[in-house]
Amino acid sequence: xxxxxxxxxxxxxxxxxxxxxxxxxxxxxxxxxxxxxxxxxxxxxxxxxxxxxxxxxxxxxxxxxxxxxxxxxxxxxxxxxxxxxxxxxxxxxxxxxxxxxxxxxxxxxxxxxxxxxxxxxxxxxxxxxxxxxxxxxxxxxxxxxxxxxxxxxxxxxxxxxxxxxxxxxxxxxxxxxxxxxxxxxxxxxxxxxxxxxxxxxxxxxxxxxxxxxxxxxxxxxxxxxxxxxxxxxxxxxxxxxxxxxxxxxxxxxxxxxxxxxxxxxxxxxxxxxxxxxxxxxxxxxxxxxx
Amino acid sequence: xxxxxxxxxxxxxxxxxxxxxxxxxxxxxxxxxxxxxxxxxxxxxxxxxxxxxxxxxxxxxxxxxxxxxxxxxxxxxxxxxxxxxxxxxxxxxxxxxxxxxxxxxxxxxxxxxxxxxxxxxxxxxxxxxxxxxxxxxxxxxxxxxxxxxxxxxxxxxxxxxxxxxxxxxxxxxxxxxxxxxxxxxxxxxxxxxxxxxxxxxxxxxxxxxxxxxxxxxxxxxxxxxxxxxxxxxxxxxxxxxxxxxxxx
Amino acid sequence: xxxxxxxxxxxxxxxxxxxxxxxxxxxxxxxxxxxxxxxxxxxxxxxxxxxxxxxxxxxxxxxxxxxxxxxxxxxxxxxxxxxxxxxxxxxxxxxxxxxxxxxxxxxxxxxxxxxxxxxxxxxxxxxxxxxxxxxxxxxxxxxxxxxxxxxxxxxxxxxxxxxxxxxxxxxxxxxxxxxxxxxxxxxxxxxxxxxxxxxxxxxxxxxxxxxxxxxxxxxxxxxxxxxxxxxxxxxxxxxxxxxxxxxxxxxxxxxxxxxxxxxxxxxxxxxxxxxxxxxxxxxxxxxxxxxxxxxxxxxxxxxxxxxxxxxxxxxxxxxxxxxxxxxxxx
Numbered sequence: 015x016x017x018x019x020x021x022x023x024x025x026x027x028x029x030x031x032x033x034x035x036x037x038x039x040x041x042x043x044x045x046x047x048x049x050x051x052x053x054x055x056x057x058x059x060x061x062x063x064x065x066x067x068x069x070x071x072x073x074x075x076x077x078x079x080x081x082x083x084x085x086x087x088x089x090x091x092x093x094x095x096x097x098x099x100x101x102x103x104x105x106x107x108x109x110x111x112x113x114x115x116x117x118x119x120x121x122x123x124x125x126x127x128x129x130x131x132x133x134x135x136x137x138x139x140x141x142x143x144x145x146x147x148x149x150x151x152x153x154x155x156x157x158x159x160x161x162x163x164x165x166x167x168x169x170x171x172x173x174x175x176x177x178x179x180x181x182x183x184x185x186x187x188x189x190x191x192x193x194x195x196x197x198x199x200x201x202x203x204x205x206x207x208x209x210x211x212x213x214x215x216x217x218x219x220x221x222x223x224x225x226x227x228x229x230x231x232x233x234x235x236x237x238x239x240x241x242x243x244x245x246x247x248x249x250x251x252x253x254x255x256x257x258x259x260x261x262x263x264x265x266x267x268x269x270x271x272x273x274x275x276x277x278x279x280x281x282x283x284x285x286x287x288x289x290x291x292x293x294x295x296x297x298x299x300x301x302x303x304x
Numbered sequence: 305x306x307x308x309x310x311x312x313x314x315x316x317x318x319x320x321x322x323x324x325x326x327x328x329x330x331x332x333x334x335x336x337x338x339x340x341x342x343x344x345x346x347x348x349x350x351x352x353x354x355x356x357x358x359x360x361x362x363x364x365x366x367x368x369x370x371x372x373x374x375x376x377x378x379x380x381x382x383x384x385x386x387x388x389x390x391x392x393x394x395x396x397x398x399x400x401x402x403x404x405x406x407x408x409x410x411x412x413x414x415x416x417x418x419x420x421x422x423x424x425x426x427x428x429x430x431x432x433x434x435x436x437x438x439x440x441x442x443x444x445x446x447x448x449x450x451x452x453x454x455x456x457x458x459x460x461x462x463x464x465x466x467x468x469x470x471x472x473x474x475x476x477x478x479x480x481x482x483x484x485x486x487x488x489x490x491x492x493x494x495x496x497x498x499x500x501x502x503x504x505x506x507x508x509x510x511x512x513x514x515x516x517x518x519x520x521x522x523x524x525x526x527x528x529x530x531x532x533x534x535x536x537x538x539x540x541x542x543x544x545x546x547x548x549x550x551x552x
Numbered sequence: 553x554x555x556x557x558x559x560x561x562x563x564x565x566x567x568x569x570x571x572x573x574x575x576x577x578x579x580x581x582x583x584x585x586x587x588x589x590x591x592x593x594x595x596x597x598x599x600x601x602x603x604x605x606x607x608x609x610x611x612x613x614x615x616x617x618x619x620x621x622x623x624x625x626x627x628x629x630x631x632x633x634x635x636x637x638x639x640x641x642x643x644x645x646x647x648x649x650x651x652x653x654x655x656x657x658x659x660x661x662x663x664x665x666x667x668x669x670x671x672x673x674x675x676x677x678x679x680x681x682x683x684x685x686x687x688x689x690x691x692x693x694x695x696x697x698x699x700x701x702x703x704x705x706x707x708x709x710x711x712x713x714x715x716x717x718x719x720x721x722x723x724x725x726x727x728x729x730x731x732x733x734x735x736x737x738x739x740x741x742x743x744x745x746x747x748x749x750x751x752x753x754x755x756x757x758x759x760x761x762x763x764x765x766x767x768x769x770x771x772x773x774x775x776x777x778x779x780x781x782x783x784x785x786x787x788x789x790x791x792x793x794x795x796x797x798x799x800x801x802x803x804x805x806x807x808x809x810x811x812x813x814x815x816x817x818x819x820x821x822x823x824x825x826x827x828x829x830x831x832x833x834x835x836x837x838x839x840x841x842x843x844x845x846x847x848x849x850x851x852x853x854x855x856x857x858x859x860x861x862x863x864x865x866x867x868x869x870x871x872x873x874x875x876x877x878x879x880x881x882x
Contacts, residue, residue, distance in 0.1 A: 100848075120840070124840075241674060248667050374752060403738065403750070403753065407753040415734040422735075
């Protein structure tokens with residue numbers, strides 16, 4: 015019986031770890047979505063970029079921590095480049111053009127990865143500090159995976175404080191609510207969007223480098239995670255931090271436990287969940303407006 | 305022809321129309337007046353089916369349509385024009401009018417023939433274009449004609465479905481004095497059997513063409529009678545105060 | 553509104569002639585490519601019908617294509633039915649799926665519509681991928697081709713099969729053009745232009761959208777059945793959302809909402825893939841950059857741009873003759 019219990023506890027931790035990765039990705043996407051009404055399908059590619067940059071940085075510096083710092087920074091710089099060249103011009107271009115251009119970017123990134131890093135799956139060694147296993151609540155669990163959960167929770171906590179307690183957060187909330195209104199009360203909306211976009215990109219890069227030791231680093235890892243991330247964002251409600259949290263947990267747990275309990279159905283479940291939400295609550299579970 | 309009984313609509317704690325009743329006879333020209341915020345637009349939206357009423361009843365030619373959607377009401381002969389032009393952008397004036405005529409003549413869903421080339425549709429389009437003065441502009445895109453012409457096309461779209469009841473939401477909004485005069489002439493030239501309900505704040509229109517006037521204030525009907533009686537009513541004067549007093 | 557202009561007719565005849573001439577001179581590989589293009593032309597036309605003329609940017613047409621392919625493969629391989637019944641079943645199944653998706657998503661717009669269609673498409677992909685009945689990840693091999701030996705035609709010959717696909721692509725264009733020139737098609741364009749107004753005129757809009765989606769799905773199903781016969785094999789990859797994305801790219805590259813553009817785009821994308829692949833394996837990069845350039849450059853696409861220029865010249869010419877006919881007042 016205890017063995018059973020620990021099995022479920024491990025599954026729960028696995029689900030939590032997946033949820034945290036999804037959260038790191040979806041929170042950036044949802045804020046960009048909510049603030050700028052911009053659909054960035056290339057967000058998954060930025061995540062993959064984070065993983066690849068991490069592999070290179072760790073190789074050069076010989077330490078995981080170099081990767082941990084370099085990946086978010088480099089991805090953010092690439093994000094800024096994209097913002098200045100493409101995204102700013104597409105702001106008012108309508109969802110179809112945004113979908114198309116960022117879909118084009120996915121293609122570009124795919125080949126950039128394959129040219130730069132090759133088509134073979136790469137690995138990133140976990141940091142020594144968090145290697146091995148830890149006993150927690152009587153369960154033995156890989157320490158690094160606990161670290162992944164920790165990073166997710168830390169980012170969640172910091173963002174929650176920023177959004178609810180600081181002026182920057184007030185500006186972001188005002189911007190999601192009504193950008194014309196925010197502009198009227200003297201907020202430089204454009205600058206807020208820009209920084210929100212930067213932070214979103216950095217978090218995607220962070221997610222990539224954090225995920226790299228758990229998953230293997232492949233050129234298509236970005237496309238694979240994109241769909242669950244988009245589902246989180248739409249289920250949670252565009253632009254909603256709370257929605258990103260709840261959505262990530264829902265998808266993380268449904269996917270993990272679905273795979274254990276009903277393997278044939280698991281893959282369909284998250285799509286069915288999305289379809290259901292879109293039909294019953296088209297604005298998501300926690301719409302940012304109103 | 306058009307009947308509303310005890311219509312009520314609230315948004316949260318705010319009741320915007322309260323026990324509004326209205327009875328418009330066939331061929332009647334009715335103008336609904338009232339200051340801003342009187343609930344005119346809400347009443348309009350309840351009548352056309354854009355908003356569901358909280359309670360009350362709406363009938364077209366004796367048939368209860370309260371539970372019917374906007375498109376189902378349109379199929380029973382109710383047409384509307386919009387306060388802000390709501391045309392088929394990117395399409396020509398002819399295509400605009402054809403869509404409306406085809407819909408009303410049951411040719412909008414057929415795969416057997418081209419509604420743009422149908423004789424019945426073309427006939428209606430020709431007639432309506434001449435009625436609203438757009439014959440010269442038939443092949444021009446609705447995006448590139450003047451504001452006044454678009455305003456007329458807006459009415460033409462509603463008329464091309466040959467409705468039994470025509471509801472118009474502030475049809476003269478945004479057109480200058482000359483245009484308004486021409487517009488009144490257009491309204492007077494419409495078939496006598498057409499029932500028309502116009503929601504307006506413009507007094508002149510009411511006295512120029514209305515058979516009967518309904519005045520709303522704070523979501524309720526405060527006056528219902530011939531235009532002349534409205535002009536003499538002290539209550540209506542109170543509601544319209546300044547603007548009313550200036551009328552000759 | 554759709555008009556079968558002289559330019560469209562000329563372009564289609566030119567493309568058809570090019571395809572026929574190519575089929576005579578091409579070797580085995582060339583015929584395979586031609587078949588691939590013809591099949592994709594059918595789905596691209598199906599997509600342009602709803603996306604270009606109905607304003608429904610669907611990201612599930614790859615899945616509808618795949619549903620057609622799987623329906624055909626299941627009927628012939630798993631049930632052992634005749635290929636002609638399989639073909640009918642493929643068209644019907646994809647049509648039915650499309651109707652359901654169209655009906656459910658009819659009230660969503662913009663990005664929500666895109667996401668909803670994406671979700672339904674991926675649901676199909678995930679189901680087939682996991683399903684043991686349909687061979688899961690491995691797919692279903694051994695799909696037979698239609699038997700036209702009664703007419704003295706052997707479809708296992710690549711030349712004959714390529715011609716059949718080109719013929720069906722032509723039929724698909726003619727069907728789509730006929731639909732767009734009917735009352736149904738005119739109304740569909742009306743919905744794209746102003747859905748609310750169409751409703752106010754008395755049209756039950758959701759039913760119209762669902763019907764359009766179903767017709768589009770039927771065409772996608774036909775193409776899927778052809779694809780299954782072409783490769784004689786089906787795999788879950790046929791339903792993946794990236795295929796839906798590629799279909800959208802084709803329609804954009806050629807020119808959204810022009811119908812001929814869908815044909816041009818399908819050819820263009822396959823050509824780009826194969827030509828780029830001759831020099832480098834990184835065709836994704838080239839296609840991605842071309843797509844970005846096309847969208848940023850106004851988004852009219854190759855044929856769309858040509859048609860735009862042609863229409864402008866026509867209008868200028870008409871204005872000039874009109875000015876000549878009416879005497880000057882000055």
